């Protein structure tokens with residue numbers, strides 16, 4: 001099980017604060033069956049750690065996990081970037097912020113309340129620049145909760161959508177939960193590709209506040225292991 005979205009890297013954002021806390025988080029993720037954990041700290045163009053800081057923090061966590069004899073969980077570098085009109089240009093200069101530094105998949109979030117005019121254009125620019133944006137937790141955006149059809153045009157552009165495990169589980173309230181289920185409505189894993197959502201991830205911050213919960217969410221929506229021969233929803 002791959003978790004595309006977590007704030008496990010310690011001391012970089014509002015996620016885990018210490019290395020010890022981060023190790024506990026990885027332990028909980030491993031116990032759920034997560035085998036790859038993407039480390040996606042909040043990033044903006046104005047407030048972004050240097051590449052070497054991200055790499056060093058991830059490596060420190062990796063070493064600490066090995067020392068704690070945790071089951072093998074692959075830590076994958078990434079970032080959760082706030083949408084911005086110049087995001088494509090910024091990302092072109094900072095490919096290390098894409099998943100695994102491979103310059104393709106990237107995680108982008110919207111503000112929780114606003115839905116800026118430049119949202120579709122900024123996502124389009126990312127696609128044109130050769131990136132594959134994954135929109136993080138659109139069900140938490142106040143505008144999309146009211147005007148759910150807006151997500152369709154984003155998906156039709158070619159953007160992938162990630163729903164939070166906590167949203168499915170009702171951790172952000174009933175409106176977020178209903179919106180998440182609406183976006184997932186046409187199914188889960190088998191049918192997920194025909195809905196408006198393509199993945200569920202934890203967006204886990206720490207064990208007290210927002211634990212992984214991915215397994216619980218997948219159970220809730222009735223996820224079953226994909227049938228051999230049926231491709232994953234991710235291209």
Ligand SMILES: [Fe+2]
Nearest residue numbers: 005007080203
């Ligand atoms: Fe996040």
